[in-house]
Amino acid sequence: MKKLTFTFFLIMTSFLSLSKAQVGGNQIYRDKNNYDNSLSKTLPEFNNTNSYFATDSTLVVNVKVLMNKTADRYKLILGLNEEAETPKIAIENINRRINGFIKRLSSMGVKSDDIFVDFISQTKIYDYNINKDSQTVVQKMEGFETKKNVIITVNKHSMIEKLISEASDFQIYDVIKVDYINSDIDHIQEDLLKEAYKVFEKKKENYFNLFKKEIIGSPTATSGFTYIFPKSQYQNYTAYESAYVTYQSDSRYIKKEERKSKTFYYDGTDYTGFDKVIHNADPEVGIQYIMNLNVKYDLKKNKEK
Secondary structure: OHHHHHHHHHHHHHHHHHHOOOOOHHHHHOOHHHHHHHHHHHOOOOOOOOOEEEOOOEEEEEEEEEEEEOOOEEEEEEEEEEEEOOHHHHHHHHHHHHHHHHHHHHHOOOOHHHEEEEEEEEEEEEEEEEEOOOOEEEEEEEEEEEEEEEEEEEOOOHHHHHHHHHHHHHOOOEEEEEEEEOOOHHHHHHHHHHHHHHHHHHHHHHHHHHHOOOEEEEEEEEEEEEEEOHHHOEEEEOOOOOOOOOOOOOOOOOOOOOOOOOEEEEOOOOOOOOOEEEOOOOOOOOEEEEEEEEEEEEEOOOOOO
């Protein structure tokens, strides 16, 4: 009777999951092949969705737990460049812009220890002299270009847009990237392992209550811990419907396409196959942490009748 009840529970759970209404949104316009390829690069290696693997002498209990966690710190990298006739003038001009920006940051409460200026490169700039009379094109050196990056660390996500806005006053427009940081990875890993163990205890209890197997010796366990940053989890699509035009072979018309806007959106790890997802309703984009726990038991074989 217990087996029948257990089977009925699984069937009903699957039916209820499938019967929920789905809203696809414009993301359905994305290129599925590109999405599948990018997804395979971001997901961790352990993607087994089997809760149990059992033989007459062995039992392996698999547990997967995912936690969404907002970042403690954000590292913003802004890039700028300056062109001039000589390297000295280029450096002086770029430093004037950077120093003005740093002074503005100080007035916003950003500490000097949270700012670093990274010298990237100094290169020559070339152009061409075109002589129409002799029909010659001669290359010449036009000047020098200096590039630097300003790296800023803040503890509030709301500060990022403010920094970008203030940077534009100093002709700093290149937003290179934003890194998400959690400072206490060891504590996160410890908490996630505890959550995985709680799930494991329930799974273990359910299995042995149902199948009445006898354990031989002590179990062995392995665990895997990984995390995925937001920068690798953005997808894109272009949503539009367009008419088709058929041209005759002697047509003199030229078809001009309108620019279609491409949309990017955050698409975190699929929750399918996870035993537990922590903070799954939190709308803020953060870091996803994944714990995989596998416990193996040796079982006493059933006596042959």
